[in-house]
Amino acid sequence: MSRRISDSTIRRLSxxxxxxxxxxxxxxxxxxxxxxxxxxxxxxxxxxxxxxxFGSFGKRGLGYAVPxxxxxxxxxxxxxxxxxxxxxxxxxxxxxxxxxxxxxARGFECVGVVDADPEKVGQRWGDLVIRPASDLESVIRSxxxxxxxxxxxxxxxxxxxDRAVAAGARGILNFAPTQLRVPDHVPVTDVNLVMEMEALxxxxxxxxxxx
Amino acid sequence: MSRRISDSTIRRLSxxxxxxxxxxxxxxxxxxxxxxxxxxxxxxxxxxxxxxxFGSFGKRGLGYAVPxxxxxxxxxxxxxxxxxxxxxxxxxxxxxxxxxxxxxARGFECVGVVDADPEKVGQRWGDLVIRPASDLESVIRSxxxxxxxxxxxxxxxxxxxDRAVAAGARGILNFAPTQLRVPDHVPVTDVNLVMEMEALxxxxxxxxxxx
DNA sequence: CTAGAATTGTGAAGAATTTCACAAGCGGCG
DNA sequence: CGCCGCTTGTGAAATTCTTCACAATTCTAG
Numbered sequence: 001m002s003r004r005i006s007d008s009t010i011r012r013l014s015x016x017x018x019x020x021x022x023x024x025x026x027x028x029x030x031x032x033x034x035x036x037x038x039x040x041x042x043x044x045x046x047x048x049x050x051x052x053x054f055g056s057f058g059k060r061g062l063g064y065a066v067p068x069x070x071x072x073x074x075x076x077x078x079x080x081x082x083x084x085x086x087x088x089x090x091x092x093x094x095x096x097x098x099x100x101x102x103x104x105a106r107g108f109e110c111v112g113v114v115d116a117d118p119e120k121v122g123q124r125w126g127d128l129v130i131r132p133a134s135d136l137e138s139v140i141r142s143x144x145x146x147x148x149x150x151x152x153x154x155x156x157x158x159x160x161x162d163r164a165v166a167a168g169a170r171g172i173l174n175f176a177p178t179q180l181r182v183p184d185h186v187p188v189t190d191v192n193l194v195m196e197m198e199a200l201x202x203x204x205x206x207x208x209x210x211x
Numbered sequence: 212m213s214r215r216i217s218d219s220t221i222r223r224l225s226x227x228x229x230x231x232x233x234x235x236x237x238x239x240x241x242x243x244x245x246x247x248x249x250x251x252x253x254x255x256x257x258x259x260x261x262x263x264x265f266g267s268f269g270k271r272g273l274g275y276a277v278p279x280x281x282x283x284x285x286x287x288x289x290x291x292x293x294x295x296x297x298x299x300x301x302x303x304x305x306x307x308x309x310x311x312x313x314x315x316a317r318g319f320e321c322v323g324v325v326d327a328d329p330e331k332v333g334q335r336w337g338d339l340v341i342r343p344a345s346d347l348e349s350v351i352r353s354x355x356x357x358x359x360x361x362x363x364x365x366x367x368x369x370x371x372x373d374r375a376v377a378a379g380a381r382g383i384l385n386f387a388p389t390q391l392r393v394p395d396h397v398p399v400t401d402v403n404l405v406m407e408m409e410a411l412x413x414x415x416x417x418x419x420x421x422x
Numbered sequence: 423c424t425a426g427a428a429t430t431g432t433g434a435a436g437a438a439t440t441t442c443a444c445a446a447g448c449g450g451c452g
Numbered sequence: 453c454g455c456c457g458c459t460t461g462t463g464a465a466a467t468t469c470t471t472c473a474c475a476a477t478t479c480t481a482g
Contacts, residue, residue, distance in 0.1 A: 006469070010413050014406040018388065032429065041390055044429090045471055052431060060430040061478035077409045078416030092310050096303035102388065102405050147411065171415040173407065177229065177313060179252050187414030189407050194313050195225040196384065196400045198288045200358065202221050203398035204382040205289030217439070243459065255459090256441055263461060271460040272448040423482100430477075441466070448459085 009050050013073055015040035016047065020070040032063035082107045086139050086169075088160050089151035090115035090123075090130050093175050097149065098125055112139035116156070136160070140167040147171040154178045161188075220261050224284055226251035227258065231281040243274035293318045297350050297380075299371050300362035301326035301334075301341050304386050308360065309336055323350035327367070347371070351378040358382040365389045372399075 019039035023031055033044040033051075040047065051057055051069075054076050058064040074080040087094050090113050097103060098110060113125055116133040123130045131139060139145065148164035150157050150172055157176035164172065165186050172188045174180055177195075180188050230250035234242055244258040251258065262268055262280075265287050269275045285291040298305050301324050308314060309321060324336055327344040334341045342350060350356065359375035361368050361383055368387035375383065376397050383399045385391055388406075391399050 004468095005417075007410070008469075010410050011406055013413075014403075014409045015390070017409070018405070034429085039390070043471070045473095046469095048429095048431060049470075056431065058430050059478060060476065061428050061480095063429065076413070078412035079409055083412060092303075092307035096307040097404070099303050100404065103408070106405060106408055108408060147415065170418075171411050173411055179226070179250065185418060187411060187418075189411040189414070191402070191404065191407050192225075193308070193311065193402065194229070194317060195222055196402050197314070197317055197319060198225045198228070198290055199218070199221050200382050200384055200398060200400040201289035201294060202224075202287070203400070204358065206216075207381075207396060207398075219439080245459085254441075256443095257439095259459095259461060260440075267461065269460050270448065271446070272458050274459065425482090426480085428477100428479085430475105432474095432476105433472105435470105435472070437468100437470070439466105439468070442464085444462095444464105446460085446462105449457095451456090452454095 003053065005053055009053065010077070012040060012042060012046070012050050013077060015042075016050075017070060017073040017077065017079075020066055020073065023066045024070060028066055030063045031066055031069075033058070036064070079106050082109050083146045084109055084111050084144055085147050085149055085173075086110070086112045086114065086136070086143065086145045086164070087149045087151065088114055088133075088136065088164070089149075089175075090117075090120050090125070091151060094149070094151040095125075097151065111143040111145060114139060116152070133160075136163055137167040140164060140169055145169060147173065149173045149175070150180075151175045214264065216264055220264065221288070223251060223253060223257070223261050224288060226253075227261075228281060228284040228288065228290075231277055231284065234277045235281060239277055241274045242277055242280075244269070247275070290317050293320050294357045295320055295322050295355055296358050296360055296384075297321070297323045297325065297347070297354065297356045297375070298360045298362065299325055299344075299347065299375070300360075300386075301328075301331050301336070302362060305360070305362040306336075308362065322354040322356060325350060327363070347374055348378040351375060351380055356380060358384065360384045360386070361391075362386045 016036055019036055033047040037044045037047045057069050057072055085108055087098060087110055113128050113130045114133050114136050115121060115130050120130050121132045148169040150160050152160055154176045157178045158180060161172055161180045161182055165182055171186060174188055174190050177192055182188055227247055230247055244255040248255045248258045268280050268283055296319050298309060298321055323342065324339050325342045325344050325347050326332060331341050332343045359380040361371050363371055365387045368389045369391060372383055372391045372393055376393055382397060383391065385399055385401050388403055393399055
């Protein structure tokens with residue numbers, strides 16, 4: 001029950017969780033793998049296989065209890081708790097993220113913002129004050145920060161990541177278009193817009209067969 | 212030479228292209244699959260296999276010519292041209308994207324911005340003026356727009372997508388946390404922050420084995 | 423209590439992707 | 453010119469992921 005779980009499976013679990021939350025809002029009490037599959041853009045067998053990696057949550061003949069399965073998935077994904085995060089870089093991306101409603105809704109609590117630009121230091125964001133880049137370590141330590149969001153230019157990203165890890169960050173959400181090097185036990189999730197744009201560009205281009 | 216290319220391959224091609232651009236900046240003229248692999252976070256065999264889907268670009272014993280391979284990859288990914296885009300939704304995400312330097316650098320040219328909020332309509336962004344949501348179709352048609360960026364709340368995303376496709380958009384970059392339904396020939400790339408956060412949360416959680 | 427309809431959980435088959443391993447090509451050097 | 457070191461391109465093997473198919477389980481109705 002503890003084999004390595006593939007990325008695709010995790011992404012699908014996210015989809016299922018979102019579908020379940022919609023169903024919870026509708027007061028639906030049970031759901032079949034078939035229905036989950038339709039909402040998650042996959043097949044019923046895949047849904048069952050994905051879930052089976054983590055245990056046995058359904059009732060044969062009946063399906064899954066919506067609130068219970070949602071709870072299990074939250075637990076599996078680790079979003080049944082609050083994650084304390086520091087935002088590194090108070091630029092456009094940082095700002096967008098800071099105000100992103102689903103961010104807080106998912107239990108991600110921003111306990112600090114730092115930026116290298118002296119113009120920005122001291123500005124208020126919500127009830128936080130932007131602090132200088134040199135405060136990164138103390139924000140992480142005193143704020144008991146779990147993870148760092150790297151929203152700085154590519155050139156500064158590696159240094160920020162090194163410092164965040166050294167100060168105790170356990171994971172990194174990286175918006176800089178750079179492959180970060182971190183110790184194996186520190187997971188990094190990359191959000192790479194350039195890559196997404198190129199994937200889209202390829203998909204469109206591929207369509208037309210002409211030169 | 213025209214088998215279906217996997218998403219993973221495309222993502223890796225993006226990495227290779229970025230690595231090649233770094234090398235171009237350094238005036239490096241050739242590179243081996245081994246070096247590309249290190250920078251792209253994969254293996255030499257994988258690099259060669261990925262490239263082999265599209266042809267034969269290297270010289271045995273020598274490696275790949277950096278500028279040539281970069282050009283080929285740009286061509287393959289479809290970023291050797293300009294893509295005309297309309298930005299739907301002038302919120303934080305839209306704004307971050309609009310100012311994202313790599314966006315223009317990759318040949319994505321924003322030819323229009325629309326928003327449903329009357330407060331925002333009429334504001335200037337760069338040399339564009341935000342137009343009302345109802346202008347979406349005319350912006351797409353008169354601007355010869357190739358693709359639409361959907362940066363609106365989840366509830367509005369499907370309608371926007373339908374209208375964009377009907378008006379002639381050939382692809383969609385979707386920031387709304389919704390599974391869009393579009394005709395098969397219109398590729399959609401999802402940028403789903405909630406999903407990325409959940410993946411990170413899972414990866415961190417997985418580390419500790421205790422209950 | 424039994425039969426029947428529905429739906430899960432899961433081995434096994436099938437498909438796709440990654441890794442391996444090596445023949446073949448290229449350039450340099452004596 | 454012929455050998456040598458290096459590196460590609462690519463079948464074949466290994467691994468991983470997805471789909472299939474069905475026994476097992478649950479609920480409902482009669």
